[in-house]
Amino acid sequence: MTSDDSRTDTAAHRVPLPVSPPAPTEEQIRRAPKVLLHDHLDGGLRPATVAELASEQGYEGLPTRDPAELGAWFVAAADSGSLERYLETFAHTTAVMQTADALTRVAAECVEDLAEDGVVYAEVRYAPEQHLTAGLTLTEVVRAVNEGFREGERRAIAAGRRIRVGALLTAMRHAARSLEIAELANEHRESGVVGFDIAGAEAGFPPTRHLDAFEYLKRENNHFTIHAGEAFGLPSIWQALQWCGADRLGHGVRIIDDIEVAEDGEVRLGRLAAYVRDKRVPLELCPTSNLQTGAASSYAEHPIGLLRELRFRATVNTDNRLMSDTSMSREFTHLVRAFGYTLDDLQWFTVNAMKSAFIPFDERLAMINDVIKPGYAALRSAWLFHGGGELRS
Template sequence: MTAETPELKVTKRGGGTPATPEQVAAAPKVALHEHLDGGIRPATVAEIADEIGHALPADSVEGLATWFRDSSSSGSLPRYLETFVHTVAVMQRPEDLARVARESVLDLARDGVVYAELRWAPEQHLEAGLDLAGAVEAVQVGIEQGRTEAQAEGRSIAVGQLLTAMRHADRGQEIAELVVEYRDRGVAGFDIAGAEDGFPPILHLEAFEYLRRENAHFTIHAGEAFGLPSIWQAVQRCGADRLGHGVRIVDDIDFDAPGGPRLGRLASYVRDRRIPLEMCPSSNLQTDAVPGMSTVADHPIGPLADLGFRVTVNCDNRLMSDTSMSREMQLLADSFGYGTDDLRWLTINAMKSAFLPFDQRLALIDDVIKPAYAAL
């Protein structure tokens, strides 16, 4: 940054009366970063594993839930990802994919989520004979079943699939083409996921260029376990609409500069272009995404919100973090003093950033989110 760069305007959020658990529970929520294979009920894992003969690391549902949480809290993203061996194993048959999707939609709706994007990697669910398209269709069956059951309970939720390509594999183009084929049948967009270090976004450049030509939406896991080069590639070379996590953008911000924080060129670009950051506080704490975090109060979401970045709050993996959208919001309320106005701002940020047509986003903001927050 040059000496002539004007001082940043910092709008301090929070610090007032924190939202109460009752307010958080009643608040409408938007979940943009929600892994389908990371949000399974422990009982469902146990039941399907018993049916298919898959060995699990614990004998009881309670023990299994504890194992997932503890194994995900090692401070290592690769170790965190190893837990998915067991959830993916029980999501191979079409009926199991549909069940997991149905239960996920119900659980989210019961937590007050009004819009969700469920991301998952079809290429990991072919061991029982399904092809990619069949796997996508099975998940969509479950989503529709979940929405119908939620509606019968008086809970309305809109849900889209995000089809994920594994960054260490070579099926990005196939998955991108599947996104375009099914984008009017429940698929909202594309993602890449998996271990960041050694597998940069640029490896899937062909898929991203194809999606851009086809006017399709995509997000990229970047800046979680690897730093600024991952974010730069995702934004500048691949053209990401959103950044999955993106917490390491703080590496390009000098918080101790004379006169106040100073943004580097990449951080400025991300903020100025309003590129959404899909932030997942509990998950980031478990994987030590930003060195030095010991509590959620240390998470960059607070200072990034103050600096005007388009931050959103998400669960990432409800099973691995033993969390929910309500819990993540309550953690922010307790850690940063966020009141209902702050949570409303985060929720509208997320809805503005959704891979949903503009008129539908606007309707959810104006007809659902704003009136519900006004009533809190």
């Protein structure tokens, strides 16, 4: 074969370069398997459910009983830019979550809504101590919520969707029941409770106030996350990690305060930020919620963009779907528009979250290899099959 023949043969058999995938469509995002680690049960009720339960229970505190108006009110009230004002909205949701039937209903609907949005694994948190005013015991609260989660999983399967939901029991950081709630979480480890959390206003209520609870959990080889670095800064994160030993950081967005970007683009990590990245500490980032509470000014300015570039163990979460009028699909959509993320980026966030879940390693690995990666591969294949155009249902 001559050199000319060789050049001709190579040209004839040249494989076209692959087309770079565009930003995923909203339909692709909705269909993509998603993992959610930071979602509050009392922050995710359907507005219609809040109104119906208020009518059934005679609760008169709602600003309106119209579901559409009520949903809009929750979002507007949460858009204050203040974490404290944001937290006040929960007085209305917890008020209608004081009976076993109400808790079971809310929990089941939570699972249905997450499954419909493509969530395949979720850890949903709630504070049992906030559901005792009608006479329930802490154990009865946990049993009612667990029953609702299992019912929601059954309904999801009946609708052709699979989802697994674990519970995180939360203690309120301004109260003094954290050890009791930690013991409750440990007691129910075999019935769907996968870990522990503390939540509430950070300023003035450091995690170190609850060291006895965290020491107990470590002795019992149990998992826990701590709300830290949301409204408060680096000291909250440092205490959560170095004094308390948190497995994950609830939010953790203020770690950005320990990262310096010079004018020439060089990035310098402070010692705490370097530690968080080096130790692969999961950050339960909640973009929309962070905008509402003033932790970020816009999606494009949210620290998640830089944290993704620097390969921190960043995850994407909803925090409170009712107050933020959000879902995992909406959170991903905002980030796709702000940063030009592709399906590869969304898979990266999703795998990060699954790696960081509080279930056994082999079960996490099975979810990644059998559900998440095949799900994203199918979306990419469908895109290529249709000539690189939009995914067709």
